[in-house]
Amino acid sequence: MERRLRLRQRTEFRRLREEGRVLRHPHLTLSYARNQLSVNRYGFITPKHLGKAVQRNRIRRQMREAVRLLHSRFRQGFDVVIIARPAILSQRFQQIERTVYEMFDRAGLVLKDNL
Numbered sequence: 001m002e003r004r005l006r007l008r009q010r011t012e013f014r015r016l017r018e019e020g021r022v023l024r025h026p027h028l029t030l031s032y033a034r035n036q037l038s039v040n041r042y043g044f045i046t047p048k049h050l051g052k053a054v055q056r057n058r059i060r061r062q063m064r065e066a067v068r069l070l071h072s073r074f075r076q077g078f079d080v081v082i083i084a085r086p087a088i089l090s091q092r093f094q095q096i097e098r099t100v101y102e103m104f105d106r107a108g109l110v111l112k113d114n115l
Contacts (some may be wrong), residue, residue: 001068007043007079014069016043016081023106027091028063029083031101042067043081050084059084059096066097073101075109 007013020033035041042062046056063082080101088096103112 001042001064001071005039005041005071007041007081012041012079013043013045013052013081016079020079020081021107023103025099025103026085027096027099028085028103030107031081031083031105032078032109034077035079037074037077040071041079043079045083046079047084050086052090055089057083059088062093062096063100066093066100069097070101070104073111074104075111078109080104080109 005052007016016031016033020031042064044060046060046063048056050056050059062106067082082100088099091099101110
């Protein structure tokens with residue numbers, strides 16, 4: 001994923017936590033809010049209670065790849081943070097990708113002409 005599409009600053013994550021809308025799923029939590037840009041920016045959080053660094057990094061890579069593959073189907077102009085939850089550890093990549101799509105759809109961030 002391109003660097004310009006990533007949330008990197010602590011203040012950006014804090015803004016989403018304070019101002020953003022939150023949707024929960026057993027596998028992940030999605031937080032989103034409008035930004036003043038013409039593109040989406042994404043942040044990925046894998047808490048330490050998910051396991052050691054190898055497991056957390058694998059989940060983070062899978063979430064990032066799912067978003068990269070689906071990015072063109074999403075409405076633009078939002079900051080989005082995806083937080084992994086423990087149930088995601090037992091999921092295959094296809095299920096993670098499906099869950100990411102479903103969460104964006106629930107948030108109303110999926111372009112409807114891309115069904």
